[in-house]
Amino acid sequence: MVDLVTHASPMARHVLRGRPAALEAAQGALGFALPRQACRAASKGDVHALWLGPDEWLILSGVSDGLAERLEDAMGAHPHALVEVSDRQIGLVISGAEAEAVLSVGCPLDLGLDAFPVGMCTRTVLAKAEIGLWRTGPNTFHLEVWRSFEAYVRQFLAAAAVVPA
């Protein structure tokens, strides 16, 4: 239980929103197409695009890899918004056989593998905190937590990991 929750490695974060032409063009910089299926993530290497809404993605990538500049270049004058949020939130990784059960203490979504398969991502809540939740493996979840909610989320997860006798 001690290692259930760890910090994700540092990464750059950008919110990408825009019209279809810009989203098409973004593919050139990303190296893959933005996922269009609701609540799904797509990845290549350490670049990940998480679907947050019909015109909104969270782009995760390596720190200082110049991806934002390449995206701006690729999208050019096509209407879009690219906003850096690297410091807005922090990444937590919950891993282990109990991960799903522990999250289910505070998250009302169905986290069963059939309903929430690997590669699924969504904005949801963990008890009283809003979180981004992304399943990266059968027993591994990546949480995006707004910076000021980290203490609460970690404390909640610690309490949630208590297994009744």
Added chain:
Amino acid sequence: MSKTLRTPAGGSVNRVKTIKFSFDGKTYQGLEGDTLASALLANGIRVMGRSFKYHRARGVLGAGSEEPNALVAVRRDKARIAPNLRATQVELYDGLVAESQNRWPSLNFDVGAVLSLLSPFIPAGFYYKTFMWPKSAWDKLYEPNIRAAAGLGHAPTEADPDSYLNRFAHCEVLIIGAGPAGLAAALAASEGGERVILVDEQCELGGSLLSATDAVIDGQSGRAWRDAVVAKLAANPKVTLMTRANAFGYFAHNMIGVAERLSEHQASPAKGAPRERLWQIRAREVVLATGAIERPLVFPDNDRPGIILADSARTYLNRYGVLPGKRVVVATGHDEAYRAALDLHKAGVTIAAIADARPNPKGPLVEAARAAGLPIKTGYAITGTKGTLGVAEARLSPILGAGRVGPPEIVACDSVLMSGGFTPSVHLFSQSRGKVVWDETLETYLPGASAEAERSAGACRGQFGLAKALADGFAAGSDAARLTVKRDFVVQATEGDPKGVVGALPHDRGNGAKAFIDWQNDVTTKDLKLAVREGFQSIEHIKRYTTTGMATDQGKTSNLNALGVISDALDRPIPQIGLTTFRMPYTPVTFGVLAGMARGDLFDPVRTTPIHDWAVEQGAVFEDVSLWKRARFFPQGREDMEAAVRRECLAVRSHCGIFDASTLGKIEVVGPDAAEFMNRFYINAWTKLGVGKCRYGIVCREDGFVTDDGVVGRMSQDRFHVTTTTGGAPRVLAMMEDYLQTEWPDLDVWLTSTTEQFAVIALQGPKARDILSGLVEGIDLSPEALAHMSLVEGKICGVPTRLFRVSFTGELGFEINVPSQHGRKVWEAIWAAGQPHGLVPYGTETMHVLRAEKGFIIVGQETDGTATPDDVGLTWAVGKAKPDYVGKRSLARPAMAAPDRKQLVGLLTKDPHIVLEEGAQVVLTPGQKAPMALVGHVTSSYHSAVLGRSIALAMVSGGRARIGETVYIPMPGSDIAVDVTSPVFYDPEGVRVNG
């Protein structure tokens, strides 16, 4: 009675493991596997509680969650007292301490029982009739005394030291109730490989199979079959089995609330072990297999201890090895009582008589009783009992018809078993908004059309008997799992007629006899008849007038009998009377399990800024602003708030102050149409705002009233850095999104919250530029390059920054935005650079005073949701040439420009030492008597250190026209005279922002 009623063998209690427990201070012994009720019965204890209204001695009536009488408090320590627990559900553990309730000084001698003698004076509706006059006596006299006398149990007086857990769960099939129908449903549903959850309120799965003796299923005894099924289900990883789990509420969209008891049954729970867990289970399909509850017979003196439900007596015998007595009278209107009589007979109990109210009972159970030589009296009603603190004799009378009975026979006995039949438990079905329908044959309500994706199975939908329950349960499980599995159970069991009797038995005992309908709320047939005589016709009204069915057991044993009696009194069939609504919880749940984990540190998130820890180290005092902790002031030495704020204010005005503004809401507005969007959303004009310039923006709602404000900077042609109030950020972002998505989807502009992307450090005071100058790279801080209300991007301390030159103090000021991870580092660098310049940290309280000295409003303090921009002196900000903006049409209405609207003004007390109270009223003349002619109120009030006097802001009717007048603040004892002034008290020319 002190003899032991424990059988020498039998039952599923552990005969070699004795358990010590105490009840009302006396120590007893029970066995492992006992409930408190079975252990007390085994010890010959019959009186387990006192009734709610008349304080009558009461014994246990049932054996499960339906128990209305045997309510006890279980005490672990001073803080752990759980009142109103049903002794039938309290699992015995070593050292258990239980106390009876609603009695003084003791159970067997209760002073309150005198109320029973006064009962002719406590009729139905007594409270409504008696305590009405004088009206003033209700609060002080009647209600407190009624509450003191009537209370059921006492809540602990200390904070609950236990912890509680929460869990959300999802499944394809949820089965509630693990009797034969529920187990069969689980067997079927689990064949599909989908997730199945089976919950049961008892400590073991099995329901009626736990006390079955003669049933054989597929060649196994009922108990063995149950064990095999449970083992098979437990081995299936897709099946979750839950015991001690009270499915208490059926919520919309198949969400079921379940309270699971985790450690309450343990003798010594591990330290910190959670007590209970709340499950919120969302199921695709629900199977209700909630069984049926035996109905008492309604006859005079039917509440005497020792009178218990027949099937419950069977449970006590077969499951716990406890006899209800040694010489038993069985009174019945249903075949199942014969099964109980036969089991007791086999256990050596004398069956003194079986009085069956039916004229001609037949069927295998009746025949078996006849064959066993049990004395059966058909067409007989029980018409009374006698005995001190327990039944000693029963009065049996032949039924003559037309409500008359013949001369009674008196039969000595030490227990009476009764059965009026079984009432299907439709509680959860009814909670799901399903409509019950009356079944003429069974004379009961059954589930009708479903409102949710659920189906009932087994006895709860009138499918009585083991064979039917198994078949019905299996079919329901198959259906719920969308399978077509089939299975024929081979069942050997003696089944009787499912029909029973409803309502009261006839008697010849006259008006004084008490035949109880609702044991827990002390409602008798007389009360119901009186209510009908007084004109009540609807069951909903009668229920509230008599309180029948309104106790903590929600009338589990009483509802149908109440309907029967009312039906007789009104001479209308039951379906025309209706049925009251079943409400959650099915059985009571603790507040603790509902509060769950949201206690203490986890009650709410505590949001802190990247600079928070520095402020803690400096000894800051914090205040809550929405979920944020903000430093309110930084006391030095033994300073109080007033002294600290005075010092901080003067330091900012004379040197420089540093302030953590990170909590300000921030929204990045980006896209080719960003300026157009800003034009439509804000009251201000934005098109001409140059890149690198800032503007104070105001947001109105559609109704024209100010809802938020903040400085907005233009980062580029298509990008704005918007700030909002600390508490307003989510609201403003949601409002912006709403307009974008519903009104202006054509605009190419997008919003992103950046509140926590940046730490914001406000540096305010004449020395601000000197302090910053050595820290920035590539930024020209000179007034020519960076004028007031402009911004620049560059680096500070090696990290990127958006540096705004803005002022909420009236001094030369900067707000330094840096990525949050660097916030503390940059703060500390500025702090160090500021030391030679007399830099001080200041908090929100000083910020409030400084802005009030300048007449700057705080939205939500000066405004209250009814102030227009003009009311608070912001007409200058309105982009008058714009064709439209949110609120424009409302602001054009004449009333919004009426001269007597409340307007922002300053108030200066004639006596400069008096600091007005915020919220105080304003009047025009002194010495008024209430009701006074109020013309306004004080919105902000402080002592201003730099002015050496008090200042206040106020909203006053036609206030701007009153500047120069004297008005008054009425306070207890005197009126305070004040001068109406401009709201700008300090540096009205505004030269100080230039340093």
